[in-house]
Amino acid sequence: MRPFLFLLITTLFSLEGFSQEPSKGILSYLDARTPKFDSMAATIWRWAEPGYLEEKTTALMQQELTAAGFTIQKAIADIPTAFIASYGSGKPVIGILAEMDALPGLSQEAVAERKPLINGGYGHGCGHNLFGTGSIAAAIAVKNWMNQNNIKGTIRLYGTPAEEGAGGGKTYLVRAGVFNDVDAVLHWHPGDHNSASPSSTLAYKVALFRFSGVAAHAAAAPDKGRSALDGVEAMNFMVNMMREHVPQETRIHYVIKKGGVTSNIVPDFAEVEYTIRTPTIDGLKKIWSRLMNTAEAAALGTGTTVNHEVMTGLYNTLPNETLARLMQKNLEKVGGIKYTAEELSFAEKIRSTVSSTDMPKIESAQTIEPYALNGLTSASTDVGDVSWVVPTAGLSTATWVPGIPAHSWQAVACDGMSVGFKGMMIAAKTIALTAQEIFQNSSVIQLATDELNKSRGGTGFKYESLAGDRKAPLDYRKQ
Amino acid sequence: MRPFLFLLITTLFSLEGFSQEPSKGILSYLDARTPKFDSMAATIWRWAEPGYLEEKTTALMQQELTAAGFTIQKAIADIPTAFIASYGSGKPVIGILAEMDALPGLSQEAVAERKPLINGGYGHGCGHNLFGTGSIAAAIAVKNWMNQNNIKGTIRLYGTPAEEGAGGGKTYLVRAGVFNDVDAVLHWHPGDHNSASPSSTLAYKVALFRFSGVAAHAAAAPDKGRSALDGVEAMNFMVNMMREHVPQETRIHYVIKKGGVTSNIVPDFAEVEYTIRTPTIDGLKKIWSRLMNTAEAAALGTGTTVNHEVMTGLYNTLPNETLARLMQKNLEKVGGIKYTAEELSFAEKIRSTVSSTDMPKIESAQTIEPYALNGLTSASTDVGDVSWVVPTAGLSTATWVPGIPAHSWQAVACDGMSVGFKGMMIAAKTIALTAQEIFQNSSVIQLATDELNKSRGGTGFKYESLAGDRKAPLDYRKQ
Amino acid sequence: MRPFLFLLITTLFSLEGFSQEPSKGILSYLDARTPKFDSMAATIWRWAEPGYLEEKTTALMQQELTAAGFTIQKAIADIPTAFIASYGSGKPVIGILAEMDALPGLSQEAVAERKPLINGGYGHGCGHNLFGTGSIAAAIAVKNWMNQNNIKGTIRLYGTPAEEGAGGGKTYLVRAGVFNDVDAVLHWHPGDHNSASPSSTLAYKVALFRFSGVAAHAAAAPDKGRSALDGVEAMNFMVNMMREHVPQETRIHYVIKKGGVTSNIVPDFAEVEYTIRTPTIDGLKKIWSRLMNTAEAAALGTGTTVNHEVMTGLYNTLPNETLARLMQKNLEKVGGIKYTAEELSFAEKIRSTVSSTDMPKIESAQTIEPYALNGLTSASTDVGDVSWVVPTAGLSTATWVPGIPAHSWQAVACDGMSVGFKGMMIAAKTIALTAQEIFQNSSVIQLATDELNKSRGGTGFKYESLAGDRKAPLDYRKQ
């Protein structure tokens, strides 16, 4: 690794002098349009639309990009709310990801105490209103710079729906081939700190296992019945023992979605949802095959039958250091968040609602974390699939007050007010500057591609979706 | 038992001569009004109202009884659809039970092939439209005879809602004391054969166990989570092992009503419904206490907490041979069902839709089964509670074509046409004749009461509802 | 059944007058030799030899029978301690069974308090010292009578080893065909009451399931290991759920014989012993096949492999009423046990060591229980196999003080003193008188054979041992 990194660093230093001037234009362009993007983020935040149902959100995004001069491909990969907005032509092609879906049960006003907008409603607890808007801001800024400077190449904004839960939107986009001609993908994510250090995520697969048995009166003829719930519990039992015999970073979790209707009938149907996560795609396949065995075994041993439906499956994320170091440099140039007195007061109040023994300092919102190879996080994301087909890098910014966890009502609150909007613009600027540098020095692409091939174990890699040939679950959030 | 039975049989023979004449009046009275009661049964069958929601049914019943000269007490025991219709005064007091609720998912036309009236709707798969109407017919016939012959005593019709599922209507009526001054209770039930042989049913208790854990991101922080579903599964595990260590007639069955929401969150809530049945009320209490232990143990061993709500609880049915032999004699006098050619054709067709290796003969609808102490059936009924506080006897008649099981669409079909109505009138006549005999010879009541005291283990018995102090679950069928 | 029984009873009454005289000779012959047989029973009781290792016992038995004029076939069916002692020739052939093995851990002096002869040693807790000796007494008495009266036919004494536990001695004898030419088999068993009422026993099968996994350091490489104990526990789990779904009279029980060596190694071997019992041989085969499924399923679901070895298997016992009623009549003729003052004192003392809420009266040792079709007992015995190939009847006598359970130290104590010896001689007399009657009226054999064919479901029955082709487990008691 050393020689490679040395070469890289040398390269980056030589890029440095070249890139400094143009960045100023981009930064001032975005500063001037901050109120407009803040307002767009606030609008999407209020809509808080579920995965694959982001109809108003995608319409607003497409309208803004059209107005800015992009060409739109709608409903790509047979997903109504997915789209590509393009500007320019030819190589290199740089893609920016824009997510848009909200989370159930997290509806919340932009205040520092629990107060739902709509009881039980959706809320942007993962900040995808910021993610989408910030990426669009970056794309528009890059387009403006390309236009003004006659830059060759293509900038694309990917409107990617349904990242959360069983959505897996990008999986279906990757499978449809819409990233095949892309040279680099940039993205970001809301967080409680500022960092462009790369980290891998866990490969991930979710399926429903449906057991069928024989109904019988549970008192009069239980010997005639075969309980489908027995099948589910037997599967769970064997899986719980399997926990001892998998690599320790593996995660296996399940819930029983259907466990019988009424206790006086032996249940003839039961359903369990399983998620498996593990660091590598190969490891995932092995454990998955053992999971299949537990399901078949449970059916055999309880006199029931079983089938399963894969709901979603995600690749682990491959870090790309070539791109990540570029992004880190630009993030450091842009800098962190400075709170106003009012924001500071909000920040202190909302932090007080979180009980943790391990809170980061509030000042950390202002600073950028040093670059490090962070290793593994226990999360999973459909960006993983993208990262196996295109060199990909992302960053996180402190849209959430330090110490606020993802998927919390506190995160929703931050995502709907100025603290979140400030973090969003830092991301927009960093992505725009990074794209600018890549357009200016396409050797970065070669280095990044070489690194990707190495990570994939050679040039023979062929992407196969973990979701198999199932269609995108467009109705997974419908009720 | 021998001396007692001998005395009984002697007594019954001496009753015999006395009772033969008056029965003719009752039989002809009912024969004359058969079309009216058939029509009433058909109307209630079409309504097919859920437990505790039998509003139209109870109104129609009360209207008929009022018209016949009964006095109505409405909404007894705080149950809106429960009522008592009374005629006469003083001792003895004879009660007749009239059920009225239908079953979910069994909506069906009165034809010999599966054809719902309303998809997914309720249907009278247990024939309570017949049960209610037939009992009312009997009560009116008895009243008429009492009136014409100046008979002393009281005849009561108990409109008893919500027998099915977690209804347990009569439990709450018994708890409210509305049977305290009754000397004998008579009832019947639709079936596929004609019999007045007594049999016990299983004592029965149902509860929901609700486990609470600690939610956590199932991938990022599973060690911080405590799965409520673990609690449920641990309880089930220990209960499944307990099956080896209970009397073999015991039945334990469960379904998981809530087993987590989504697999990427450690579930902080899960719910399992348990039913226990066993031949004796004492046995039930012991096993119930062990079930409580498994619940507490499961919580302790999985780091969760648990509470439970008793949904319903029913006593085993105490046979009363004194009354049962009287009823058998009268059933034999009334005789079985003769099919018309059309009914026979229907019967053959509907039997062909049932796959069974053990079908009774179609002719058995015409005959009465010989008296026997049938022992234990694996069913449970809220008549059990009544049978512990008043001497109680019932019969079943072949309202369903022989071989048709309860709670089937085939039963619904029979309950809505002439075959079912014929069976109903046989029951009405048998109950009326039996009540008549009791009024005529009140030494029967003393014998029946002595037998009840013996069965209850002495005179110290004090009824305590297995439902504790919970209110009747008036909304258990609401959606 | 009625006509058949009527015929039978008629037949038996006609036998009655014919048989009364000769019985006196047999009774006085046995009375005269009581001290000799008591002494023989005491000797075998002291030896208390394990199953298939009854070397001294079988030698003594053979010596007594040889001395009495029987011809011995040694080591039949390749079982060293099994033998047949024969006297006479031609038809009919009547066999008497003589058991001989003791039980582990029950060594006990013949006193009314717990006091082992040898700590942890074997003891005659099932009274087979009496069983064997009493049967030999009967055989010798019958032979004497045949000899004196020139009776045609053959009397045989079967020395049948290893009834207890996984012995199943008679199964291998039946399989070897040594009962093929026998017309009736008579036997008895020590008990705490006097009865010749027939009852069925449960069909029964025992196997060891051996799981193999992959050993691994449980801390350093648990993911490389596959625990064989996981396999065992998964099988048990599925079996525990299966308990709900078998006929309620079924019994399934298991112990884990090997569950790993040390916790810091993932166990690569584990072994569980299963017993299944259920009322019918057909039912047993079905449940056994489901048990096989749980084993295979457990292996599949835990990444292990499994094989199994059937240890033993027994047929349910077919009652033969023809023979049973004869035996009952003779038992009633012989009468029950009268205690001396000393025996009564012993009886009271030993009863006080048993805690039970349901003790029979001590006087019941004197009486004979009325004949009844007792139905099913939850025990199993290798007499079951015999009863499927020859009409078979047995009785029990009160060798144990009423209230003393089988397989207890109290039973051992009774089996070694006068109370047990008295019960033994009652059995000897009853069997001898019954054999005598059969020799005198061979139409009994035809009736008994017809009844057997009916019970077996026709004449097509072909015996197949549940033990398959495994050899008798001659070393199952070796240490």
Next chain:
Amino acid sequence: MRPFLFLLITTLFSLEGFSQEPSKGILSYLDARTPKFDSMAATIWRWAEPGYLEEKTTALMQQELTAAGFTIQKAIADIPTAFIASYGSGKPVIGILAEMDALPGLSQEAVAERKPLINGGYGHGCGHNLFGTGSIAAAIAVKNWMNQNNIKGTIRLYGTPAEEGAGGGKTYLVRAGVFNDVDAVLHWHPGDHNSASPSSTLAYKVALFRFSGVAAHAAAAPDKGRSALDGVEAMNFMVNMMREHVPQETRIHYVIKKGGVTSNIVPDFAEVEYTIRTPTIDGLKKIWSRLMNTAEAAALGTGTTVNHEVMTGLYNTLPNETLARLMQKNLEKVGGIKYTAEELSFAEKIRSTVSSTDMPKIESAQTIEPYALNGLTSASTDVGDVSWVVPTAGLSTATWVPGIPAHSWQAVACDGMSVGFKGMMIAAKTIALTAQEIFQNSSVIQLATDELNKSRGGTGFKYESLAGDRKAPLDYRKQ
């Protein structure tokens, strides 16, 4: 950490010049006595005595140390084979550990193919024959240098029995206080590479859980029985679910030692052995308390009772970088192993018996691994307890051909021939030189003690044995 390490490194460099000369004396002293120590190691290897039964081994060790001028304290901490050999007086006190026990089932000749010396016998699969002898060599060399140079202070050799399995010998020594006045402890361990990098081990606790139930005839009265094996299985079930909810580095493993005697008796006794390992002592205590809950819960939920016996418990090992860096420097000075042609041939042959996809190069035996903070290994050792009360450092040397795993017959073979002896002398030299340096510059002790206090979380630490007050299990290897 940085400033501290900088200070340390500076200090060590200043030590450097001072220490170089005297080391030559020690090295040549040990070189001259290599044959003697090889022979001692070979003798102990052949004896291969079990834990706490190392009688000949400890006698030989004590004899050698006495001959070299050490004073012996025998049978310290009530452990017959434990001893302390001392030379010198006053501060500083440096302790060297010497282990001595062998492993069951690993008896093996010193050849490159599987060939037991004694079938099923013990063998030195963890190389404690080398460990003990090498440490004694180091102690004698240091004593000789101290004597020649009038060095102030005390050198101690701790003869520490029973490291393997449930031995935990050092736990009892630490509890007895025999390390209380020691300033630094040095040790080593056989391995397949040369390294002084520190690494932590897992805290560890082992206990037997004994469940008691109620025996009953499994067919006749299973409802009267309560299976102790149910208790064990319920505990295991809840523990298997707990695996999801503990830190991922945690290890939980169990075997069932007693799972019932025979399947026709409901088992009234069952025993399961549990081991828990996790990175920190605090974490261990928390998980242990949850394990106790699963045991109690299992008893409650199955109607059984449970008690437990802690077999052993070990602290995690606290790395001491101050000492480790000193040791690394000396190890690098001493250097690795050079094979003769014959040894190379042996090495290649024995490596061919190991199937691994990840074999280190054979040449790695010659080199020293670079210093690194290795982090966590999944092993546990009773050196952990020592490391919490005295600053402790150890090294490993390539006594086993690279690629040979511990606890293998291949390791036994290496431990009994020249390859193992060469590794032993490298360790002896490194320990002696390190002790020499500490005597020469006692500021090392202050630094090491400060570091220990920091690691222990301050100065308030008070050692409490995880074994509680149980006595050393002196008979854990007796048969």
